[in-house]
Amino acid sequence: MAVPLDPDLPTNWGRWGAGDELGTLNLITDDVREKAAAEVRTGRWASLAQPVTPNPMVMSPFAPTTVEVSPVQQIMAHTGVGVAADLMLVSNHHAKSTHLDALSHWSLEGEVYPGRPRDQAVTPGGVTHGSTTAFAAGIVTRGILLDLADDGPLPAGYAVTSHDFEQAEQRQGVHVESGDALVVRLGWTSTPIPGTSSPGISIDAVRWMHLRGIAIIASDRGDAYPPLDPGGPSPLHGVGLGRMAMPLIDAAELDDLAALCALLGRYSFMLTIAPPRVHGLTGVPVNPIALF
Amino acid sequence: MAVPLDPDLPTNWGRWGAGDELGTLNLITDDVREKAAAEVRTGRWASLAQPVTPNPMVMSPFAPTTVEVSPVQQIMAHTGVGVAADLMLVSNHHAKSTHLDALSHWSLEGEVYPGRPRDQAVTPGGVTHGSTTAFAAGIVTRGILLDLADDGPLPAGYAVTSHDFEQAEQRQGVHVESGDALVVRLGWTSTPIPGTSSPGISIDAVRWMHLRGIAIIASDRGDAYPPLDPGGPSPLHGVGLGRMAMPLIDAAELDDLAALCALLGRYSFMLTIAPPRVHGLTGVPVNPIALF
């Protein structure tokens, strides 16, 4: 790796070798999965994805002239028989779609984790290193919800720290461990609200994820808009995804999960993350399922 | 329902009311899910989806002039910053993509289950009844693999019957029950092979599913190409999906699952089915996960 990265920030470049494409998913051991399995006792479950209403691409003359922007454009197909079929054009990293960022989504000074020149990894013909191929068969691990919004949404501009996480652990009676999926609820939607500073994850909180050994993170609102520290790297995308090689689930919707956790009095579960099994993408929509 | 359907074939039209959109998913009760939960003991798992290599949409002048047909076209996006992002155009019912058929995918004499005029349910602007909305938050139930190809692929043109299912139950020590996901392996790929008659599920086998109360079915090769009975309805699509309102997972890849079942000596598991949470589609790619 030619680029000297800020030694004060956590990094996993080199930790699992020069050819690695899994990043912190390496932390999901058989032991972790066994622990995850032990969480599945009732068959109850919650989706962590927000519902998407697609926009139709063919309009009748009387269709509305403005539409809500959607991550998915739907095209109803002519099949020639009594069978209904369609296609969809999907914007893989849309702010209104719960999606999984592959490691190649981010780069640091021209390199993709763990030191591959970006131009070699990300090409017009697709991604050759650090793509969705790494987790196309799915991810299964233990998940922990830290619900920071159990008392209502966090205040605008609030910087979530490790202290918030540890308080939530205590409040909820859980302990986040190596290989876990961390699910953080701030109580904010994924879409920026013009004129408003959202809360967001701080660098301090990302350091804590590094120390604890988080395998993957999901949040309703992760990096703040506008940034908490406009001069620094974005905590989740720049440090978490870029340096720590920790895949991100962006734009999750966590209200159902929080309600189920509160109902069951339990904030740990098995999490299955199984996007469409498409190789070579920079990211992909996903519908993570928390199983209790 | 205006259309008198063949009284000799199983049907669920009317069974759960005139507004129902779940079909046989109604059979997944809390009891079934609890039984499914009891299957999760080790944290081991298998994906039932075949991997998809997308085709790039922008070619360099020296790109190949012919390509393998793919269900997904990938477009690498210009983001203007050091961030890699892409879009994908997805053919939702492609023979080379593991996907979930919604109830509106099929219709019987102009009506969609359970008697909605097809023109009202399936419109150029999307599907208003019987779409992917019904299971957009995911499906969780117990799954059973009946591996009919443990001795090698079934012969060309073979018609799978209830007798094959019951022999497999006996051989594997399992019993398929109401609310289960039935996973059937014939040992054939989803893509037709020109000049060859694939094996397929027979009407008799679908009747058996009805009697047993299958909630959802997945198979590597379901309806035969060419059809086993060219004059009759297609067993899985025409009777299973159309009449019984039993959602289908088409074009699954079951070799990994079969190997894991053989290794663990266990053919029952929890199955999570969580496609991208997009409403209003006729079908959607999915990556079903079998948890042991």
Next chain:
Amino acid sequence: MAVPLDPDLPTNWGRWGAGDELGTLNLITDDVREKAAAEVRTGRWASLAQPVTPNPMVMSPFAPTTVEVSPVQQIMAHTGVGVAADLMLVSNHHAKSTHLDALSHWSLEGEVYPGRPRDQAVTPGGVTHGSTTAFAAGIVTRGILLDLADDGPLPAGYAVTSHDFEQAEQRQGVHVESGDALVVRLGWTSTPIPGTSSPGISIDAVRWMHLRGIAIIASDRGDAYPPLDPGGPSPLHGVGLGRMAMPLIDAAELDDLAALCALLGRYSFMLTIAPPRVHGLTGVPVNPIALF
């Protein structure tokens, strides 16, 4: 042709043989083109297409959450070099896009002109008869503008008749002849205005086109919304395109042309119609050019 068409309405089915795909474009003889050539004397010209602003498909987090519907979705591509390239997804028959309807766009009781079963002509894999292939190399003929809106837009709900055409001919000193492209300006936009009845072309006016031998027609507003006669066939699409096999240019924008005609005191010109040379479509965006 199995279907007995209303003998009171004009038809060209059979006129140019059972395999014909040109329809009224057969009327453009060398003589007509020579007459068209004689119109080109100054090198001045006008476009008859409305400008389209595409919608971008990849949004930044701060992009607007609603957009004007557009016939074209633009995707900026990552090229990996200092070259900018893009793709566009085009809705070929959009009300906000000037486009050319191929003969297969319309069918009469299950048949496409001149009597081909619709299922054979229009397939999921494209159009095999009556597609854009027929005019993919372009159309060149004489054009005549009949400006019915020289005094302002026609009144709401107004039914344009042959009388209007003949008055305009007299007023403008022109005579529409066999093989001509007829360009009709009503002074209305192509997009329906909710709660308003647009004016439109009547059956009487279409009969007149048949008698005169119009090869192709362009208008800003052709068939009225809502229809002038809800119980009858739509004059331009049902009779003109469907029965007379006269290709339509929908949703033209004619203000520039009208201004240039008025300026030059001349309402006849050469018209070149050269859409992207794509075969097998039902319609295609086009930018017709009037040359003086």
Next chain:
Amino acid sequence: MAVPLDPDLPTNWGRWGAGDELGTLNLITDDVREKAAAEVRTGRWASLAQPVTPNPMVMSPFAPTTVEVSPVQQIMAHTGVGVAADLMLVSNHHAKSTHLDALSHWSLEGEVYPGRPRDQAVTPGGVTHGSTTAFAAGIVTRGILLDLADDGPLPAGYAVTSHDFEQAEQRQGVHVESGDALVVRLGWTSTPIPGTSSPGISIDAVRWMHLRGIAIIASDRGDAYPPLDPGGPSPLHGVGLGRMAMPLIDAAELDDLAALCALLGRYSFMLTIAPPRVHGLTGVPVNPIALF
């Protein structure tokens, strides 16, 4: 303009002001168009575009498993009525599609003609400077074919020079002048042939275009693959488009035009270039029409 460009190569940066988006199209004066009009005498014409067969996006199970790559993907739409409609996904700069490059397609050391930072001109949301907007209403000028392949295709690897142009002028009895569209036929297809060096336009030939004042150029094969001079700028794209701001029509098909010119004994004509009137693109398919 911050970038010092090689003073030995022709440039038009600054020639028409800092806000210009027309480039050499500025050379098309009323006089040129009048000269062009004088060429139109017979009504005969030829298309300069190659035909495109689109690929269908929805395949039946028995569709072929490999396809010829096409610049256009066609999707037949379900319209719900007896009307056939479709959409197309178009790769605007495809080697198998005759298309018009906008000025923003190329940049020189981070700037787009005539000195606009590329990041401001080319954005994820579209092109704000130097896009297809500049010629969306069409281009009309005089065209001259220089047929360098009247005796058969040029040899592999041949570098076309100004000498070839002047010999062709003499042979054909034409003189290329300021504001003309230059059409050059090398007798090669637009698609590279693996293992073969195509002929191409040399820097010397582009200098000659600059001296003569070419407004726009079309060729069957323009820049050679592999490059004639791998170390230098590509003549047509790097110097012609990038420095001289001369729009390019790539991948034209000129056999029909050459045959018509030979038949009529005339190599000058009016050329109308009227792509779909879509703003903000980097390039667009076009069907140029030569009128005699």
